[in-house]
Amino acid sequence: MRSRLPCLLITLLVAAALGACASGPRRVNAEVFTCCEAEFQRYATYQVAMTNVPAFLAPYLRGGLAPVLEQKGLSATLDQPDLQVNIIFDQIFLTQEAEEKDYFGESIDPSSATRFMAAVAVDVVDVDTSRIVWSGRLSRIHNDPMGQPRGNDHKMQGIIDGFAELFADYPIRLAGTVYDQPQ
Numbered sequence: 236m237r238s239r240l241p242c243l244l245i246t247l248l249v250a251a252a253l254g255a256c257a258s259g260p261r262r263v264n265a266e267v268f269t270c271c272e273a274e275f276q277r278y279a280t281y282q283v284a285m286t287n288v289p290a291f292l293a294p295y296l297r298g299g300l301a302p303v304l305e306q307k308g309l310s311a312t313l314d315q316p317d318l319q320v321n322i323i324f325d326q327i328f329l330t331q332e333a334e335e336k337d338y339f340g341e342s343i344d345p346s347s348a349t350r351f352m353a354a355v356a357v358d359v360v361d362v363d364t365s366r367i368v369w370s371g372r373l374s375r376i377h378n379d380p381m382g383q384p385r386g387n388d389h390k391m392q393g394i395i396d397g398f399a400e401l402f403a404d405y406p407i408r409l410a411g412t413v414y415d416q417p418q
Contacts, residue, residue, distance in 0.1 A: 263397030264374045267404070273361065273368035275406040281309050281318040281359075288324040288355075296322055296355065299394030303401075308408025316362055323356040329376070352376045357401060369405060373397040 281304060285293055300320065301311060309318070328351045352374055359369035373394070 262375070263393050263400075265371060265397045265400035266374075267369075267371040267401060269367050269370040270404060273366075275368070276408055278309065278317040278361075278368075279408065280312040280316045281320050282311065282313055282316040283320045283322060286321065286323045288322060292324065295391055295394050299391060299398050302395060303398040306407070307402060307405050318368070319360045319362055321356075321358040321360060323358075325354045325356070327352045327354060350377070369402070371401045373401060 283297060283300065285296070288296060300322075304311075304320075355373040357369075357371050357373065358367050360366065361368050375393075375397075
């Protein structure tokens with residue numbers, strides 16, 4: 236009779252690998268809808284306006300957006316910003332058949348009473364022209380049983396990663412760039 240030790244070791248390794256994946260940051264889908272048609276070098280500052288964002292989520296969204304925009308050369312300000320970043324939250328309750336694709340193949344239990352998609356629309360607006368210069372959406376399908384608290388351990392990294400993907404092609408503003416308006 237063959238030893239069961241190799242099978243047991245393989246099973247434990249697979250279980251450990253799956254557990255490591257499950258304990259990582261919760262991934263967020265990012266889609267870009269509008270980009271690349273503005274003179275991005277003239278934008279140096281931004282402010283954030285939020286609509287329908289739950290109070291518990293606002294710090295995560297602000298905290299996730301700030302480092303990504305800073306890497307692009309933009310600074311947050313409340314005084315005469317070049318850009319306004321509008322963040323609009325929507326919670327879409329899903330039926331047994333998901334209307335939106337979860338791009339990460341997350342396990343979804345259709346019997347869950349709290350199955351929903353959290354969608355965050357992001358519109359970056361030129362304050363002077365009121366024109367949208369960049370827009371997209373972050374989304375994630377949630378499958379949380381009723382009464383079970385949602386973990387916050389990895390939420391921030393997932394949001395930062397989502398914003399980083401959303402703004403991956405946003406041009407980097409070079410430090411010290413001065414934009415001269417055409418006369």
